């Protein structure tokens with residue numbers, strides 16, 4: 266089968282190669298998914314799981330990409346809950362071969378059924394962004410109606426979903442990003458937008474929650490904006506500075522079939538709109554990873570069309 270693989274950690278995005286790989290094996294409780302559309306995270310070539318299995322052993326050549334939408338073609342031993350021919354979407358394991366391939370093996374519990382009227386390229390944009398935004402805002406920061414949240418990277422994959430979920434719960438949303446991101450962030454529901462290159466973060470005042478999808482200096486400078494009792498959620502790294510009277514949290518998104526189902530229902534009801542900035546073929550994966558200035562939202566790799574034709 267056709268797949269994108271990486272072998273050499275030092276090669277960076279230049280090491281992403283279209284390769285012929287063996288058809289995957291369905292272990293217990295797995296399904297094999299015929300991948301129609303795949304999502305990736307720009308920095309995943311730096312993640313340990315891209316290179317090593319859970320025991321820390323080298324697992325190259327490995328297939329990146331951890332979001333997918335496709336069709337179940339095979340069930341592993343003992344697998345229940347999904348059937349052959351069913352449309353599904355969800356997350357693949359960080360330390361196993363991923364979704365930038367025609368077929369991949371995934372634990373069934375990491376996937377949710379996908380309604381026939383949701384396009385695979387839209388569904389593939391939802392798993393990591395949707396679950397990360399939900400878990401960060403509500404499970405970790407306990408954001409509620411009437412509170413204020415500052416979303417750094419508001420036009421990005423995760424940030425654009427966070428803005429929409431926060432608005433729907435009745436929070437006041439301040440989005441940040443680059444100048445070009447202003448219209449996207451305001452269009453998604455942010456009440457205010459700050460251009461991080463020109464605007465002063467201190468003008469934001471105090472907020473209940475900082476949801477940071479950028480990291481680095483922006484993360485450090487945001488700790489002082491957290492109101493007493495508030496929370497700073499960092500997606501990129503464990504924070505080295507804590508808010509004076511608040512909490513700072515770093516977490517890695519977890520699979521959650523129930524929440525994926527809820528996110529898909531919101532999408533069908535028109536309450537959630539994942540931004541698909543570009544759809545590219547598998548052969549253009551390396552250039553999709555390498556793009557210096559990216560389009561808003563997620564870049565999706567279309568592996569097969571709706572009829573399953575590669």
Ligand SMILES: NC(=O)c1ccc[n+]([C@@H]2O[C@H](COP(=O)([O-])OP(=O)(O)OC[C@H]3O[C@@H](n4cnc5c(N)ncnc54)[C@H](OP(=O)(O)O)[C@@H]3O)[C@@H](O)[C@H]2O)c1
Pocket residue numbers: 306307308309393394397417418419420421422423424441442443446461462478479499500501516517518558559560561562563
């Ligand atoms: N912990 C977890 O479980 C988890 C889950 C998902 C993602 N993440 C991490 O979260 C981060 C965001 O992921 P994503 O998929 O949302 O990425 P993304 O789509 O690239 O979104 C990041 C957004 O922030 C903007 N941005 C970055 N640096 C900026 C700066 N200095 N000034 C202004 N705007 C800036 C980007 O604009 P440009 O495109 O113009 O640079 C983009 O709009 C990544 O580091 C990812 O690895 C962590």
